[in-house]
Amino acid sequence: MIQTVIFDMDGVIVDTEPVHRYAYFKQFDELNIAVTEEMYTSFTGNSTRNIFQKLKGIFDLEQDVEDLILRKRSIFNDAFDSKEDLELLEGVEKLIKELHENGIQLILASSASKVTIERVFRRFKLHEYFTHVVSGEDFPKSKPHPAIFEHAASLSVAPKENCIVIEDSTNGIRASKAAGIFCVGYNSIHSKDQDLSEADVVINHFNELGFNEVQHMDSKLRNN
Structure with missing residues (x-):
């Protein structure tokens, strides 16, 4: 699960x-x-x-x-x-709230600095949904090195076998796979030139992903 x-x-x-x-x-x-x-x-x-x-x-x-x-x-x-027109990506706020309301733990693992993460979280009021925030500036090596995801998984309430990562970059997907964590590749229009082929599942919009779909990934994990 x-x-x-x-x-x-x-x-x-x-x-x-x-x-x-x-x-x-x-x-x-x-x-x-x-x-x-x-x-x-x-x-x-x-x-x-x-x-x-x-x-x-x-x-x-x-x-x-x-x-x-x-x-x-x-x-x-x-x-x-x-930049007044900065907005959350379409569908992601709904996904975050749905997962949180259904008891899924949410952790952020971003290469961004703590200052940038804080600016985004404060602007869009995201703090209440995430139990932990992990910044890449705390690690000597960036993605595709798995350190950031290994640390994020260590903060999970469950073993890494019961975690998934959502990533949009080649380096991020490789880091997730190197950490041994199931990866959902998000094929964002903002992520051009990124190779998502190593992801376990690829989505094109967040309306393809919700609490029920996340739960069904349990079977994909077992068969992976």
Whole structure:
């Protein structure tokens, strides 16, 4: 019986990617570095720290990683606060409330910083639905490394065999599978260029997923 659903945040609960993209590329311009679309896409699911650690090595940046993180966060926060049309992804609020009302434990496991997670949760009043919030900034390695999901599963009221992960990125799905957790791939219009083929189940809209469907995944888990 599925007792815990572990949610990714960006691309699953809310699409802050356009804001992140704006902040990153504004900073890339400031740093005078040419980050290609292919390189930027490959960073999906990575924490800000890991991204700047990689960029520092690739472009031989003289700035400290911590200073780079703080600058990106400042640009992001200014843009986030001014973006009035930021909304939860269609259908996800209904799913979160339905699962919560039926006694399913909800845990967030996001590569986003604690500050960004808090801004999203406060803006959309999500705190009451989630028992735990796990940020990628607490882990030295980002997705596809399984550490963040292994930790999230350790916070579950049930063994990881009774957990599922909802992810929209290639790296996130690989992290879930590496952690040994059943993964639902969300084929979001905001997650272009992501390979969901390693997910156990793929959905195109959250109306395909509810409490009953989550419970039926118990049989898929046993046969997986």
